[in-house]
Amino acid sequence: MKKVICVMFVFLLASLALINTLPGQRARADGNIVLGVNDINKSGGEGHSLILTPSYAKTLAGISHGFRWWRSATFEWSDADEAYIVRSVNLTADGTNDKQHYIPENGFVLAVNIGNDYGNVNYINELSSDCYANLAKIAVGDKAYLSGIDIASGTVDVSAGDYYKDGFVSNAKIYIGERPSGVEIYTPDTSAPRLGEVSVAVKTKVAISEGIVINWAEAENAEYYILNVNTSTTIEDGTLIVNNLKVTETAYTIPSDKLMAGGKYTVSVAAYGEGYRSSFNSRKTVSVLSDNAANSKFKDKTVVAFGDSITYIPGWVTMLSGELGTDVINAGVGGDKTTEALARIDRDVIDKNPDIVIILFGMNDQAIYMPTGKSLVEKEQYRENFRTIIEKLHQSGAEVVLLTGNNVCTDSGYYKAGQYDLDYGTGKLSEYYDILRELAGEYNLNIIDMNKRIADEGIADRSICASGDGIHLSNEGKAKFAQWIAEYMYNEFFEGGYSDPSETSEEESSEESEESDETSETANSAASDESKDWVIGEESEEEDESNESASSAEKSEDRPATLRDKIIVFVIAVGILGLLAFLCFGKPKKNKKE
Structure with a gap:
């Protein structure tokens, strides 16, 4: 029997070693x-x-x-x-x-x-x-x-x-x-010879009132330069605010009225000259901070945004970083409910040693699983889960800020029930937001009631939600979230309050207008790019991949193994195989004692 088991192990390892050397999948x-x-x-x-x-x-x-x-x-x-x-x-x-x-x-x-x-x-x-x-x-x-x-x-x-x-x-x-x-x-x-890459000098972070000032060294044999500037706040290579602009000088300024506080922008410059191939493009990323952020007391604070895909999807967390002057840690995960939040709170939040944690959960918890007619997380369980989250964060010394979120927009062309057998648009979400309001009173917590403010200001759900989706935020919704959260935090956490970046003096407006007139012929104004992000529920493998941060374009952990990796695995497998073979068959038999 022992030999049979050994043979099976040897065969298995041999198979694994062989498979490892075979060509991979079709990709x-x-x-x-x-x-x-x-x-x-x-x-x-x-x-x-x-x-x-x-x-x-x-x-x-x-x-x-x-x-x-x-x-x-x-x-x-x-x-x-x-x-x-x-x-x-x-x-x-x-x-x-x-x-x-x-x-x-x-x-x-x-x-x-x-x-x-x-x-x-x-x-x-x-x-x-x-x-x-x-x-x-x-x-x-x-x-x-x-x-x-x-x-x-x-x-x-x-x-x-x-x-x-x-x-x-x-x-x-x-x-x-x-x-x-x-x-x-x-x-x-x-x-043809190629022009040398342009050396571009631009601040990586600027206050919005400064605008973005781009300078570059003159490239040898260059006759002109092509400048492109994309918004990269919610997607990489988004709307062009400077589109294929021909510049003969070695400097360009994007005025503040073309920018958004909390926004990110990608600057690309290439040199051109007759008889030469254009240079390799120089690319730089610039983060635009609100004027509040320049002297923000949040600079030395660790702030974590903890939530589901409404938090995870690039947008309001990035913009909030620009408003507060600190890199807000995005601890959002698509499809998460409070049950999953509890499972990862130590790793994703508490281990970051946060000073402030902003929490938004509920959209997935309240969703109705249509075959049973029940919410994925019933209300009382949601309440208890949130209690545990709050108490764990209090024990860690973090300040807790609760958020209520947006409604589901069920207008035509927005949310339609049925995907994954789920219905998000039943109206139950308001009952879950009520629980958050009750918990804020029970624990004496900060709560930013986004849902109430949207209603009080008469903003339609279709403006806050992304079209074709109805669950996630449009770009208008993302901007509102960032601004209102920043406004609350400046007003509640520190003296001096929040200064609305849209409110400028007549003199400042006049100066900006004159500067804008000089550049308006060459820089395209940013289009209002409303955003829709796909289903919030349990996601397929491909949809999970699409939610990975595109702006950083980090290498996936699922990247195929290289030939070197295969050789290492093969050698290890053969070594183990040989050892097993020796143990099973190579050990000499002892003569039995009389």
């Missing part, structure tokens, strides 16, 4: 992440994985659908690396925020939209679905190699079938990571 080649492409230089639709080159457009501003439901990334050729380099990654597919990447002169943008099955036509295809998922695994700075793609001629190697049919085949691929072997790789024409 991998030579240890790389593979992004399939099925079209080039078209506005596209469902089921498309598109490459967009400078011959298509200089930027993505003005495209009718705004690539709102798409994931996207910018790539730029590097002479030094002899490869394309990932410059930005945008994973937010929210239906209302336009993606307005600039397209580098020596690069391209990849945009991917998964399809849906409408019965009469099915736009789902493996290529775009895989590419959409794999974009979450790439990071800024990664090397990329193109096969079956010719950027200069604007062609891709598509072998057969309509892109949304099962018979579709594409040989056009982007390999992320190592240069693949046995594959013909596209290389752009590098015969």
Whole structure:
């Protein structure tokens, strides 16, 4: 029996070692992440994985659908690396925020939209679905190699079938990571000399009244510079406030009336000159702080925002950081209820040693599971969970601030019940907000009653909530949350109160107006980009990936193993296998004593 068990163990380990050496899943080649492409230089639709080159457009501003439901990334050729380099990654597919990447002169943008099955036509295809998922695994700075793609001629190697049919085949691929072997790789024409990268000087944090002052060193042989400035508060490469602007000087100022307190902006500058290829773009990110934040007493405070996806999704927490002058820690997790909050409060909140914790839970707790007609967390359990949360935070020494949130907007074009068999829009949410008000009185807590203020100011739910969603916040809603929370905290925590950044003296307004007139011809005003973020309930694997922070484009922990990783695992497995074989079969038998 012992030998049988040993044989089974040896067989299992041998199998694991063998599997480890076999080629990976369809998304991998030579240890790389593979992004399939099925079209080039078209506005596209469902089921498309598109490459967009400078011959298509200089930027993505003005495209009718705004690539709102798409994931996207910018790539730029590097002479030094002899490869394309990932410059930005945008994973937010929210239906209302336009993606307005600039397209580098020596690069391209990849945009991917998964399809849906409408019965009469099915736009789902493996290529775009895989590419959409794999974009979450790439990071800024990664090397990329193109096969079956010719950027200069604007062609891709598509072998057969309509892109949304099962018979579709594409040989056009982007390999992320190592240069693949046995594959013909596209290389752009590098015969002309290239201008050196521009050295840009800009503050990483500015008070809104200062505006953003951008300076750069004159590049040798440059005749002019192209400047792009994107809003990056809620999505990377969002609305362009400066769109492909040709500048002959070496400085540019964005006035305060083009900016938002708490906003983030990405500045890109490239040099151009006749007879030369344009320089590698210089990219800098600038955070705009409110004037309150410049001398804020919150600067030395650790503030944590603890909640579900209404907290997690980029927006009001980022803006609040700009209002308070401190980096508010985002401890939101999509789909969380108070039960999950209790499970992670030590790790995600208390271990951060917070001075102040702002808490918003309830949207998921109150949701009705339609097969049973019951809330995911019943009211009394919600109350007890919150009591435990409050008491744990008090024991840690943190100041607790409760939030009530927005209503669910059930207007046409907003929330529709049924996904995941859940109904968020039954009206029960108000009963959960009442519990928070009662707990605030019971524990003598700070409470910012956002729900009441929205109603008192006569703001419609459809303005606060994102269209096509009805649960999460629009950009207007995010801005209101940040401003009202900051207003409360300045007024309640410190003397001096809150100064509304929108209230300026006539003299200041006049000066800003004159400055604005000088630049209005060259800088596009920021469009009001209302935001919709997808379902708040239990999310699929792909939706979880889309909620990862796009602004940082960090490498995913699920990134495929490299060849080196495989060799290490193989050696370990073979070593253990050999040891087991020796123990089972190699030990000499002893003669029995007479």
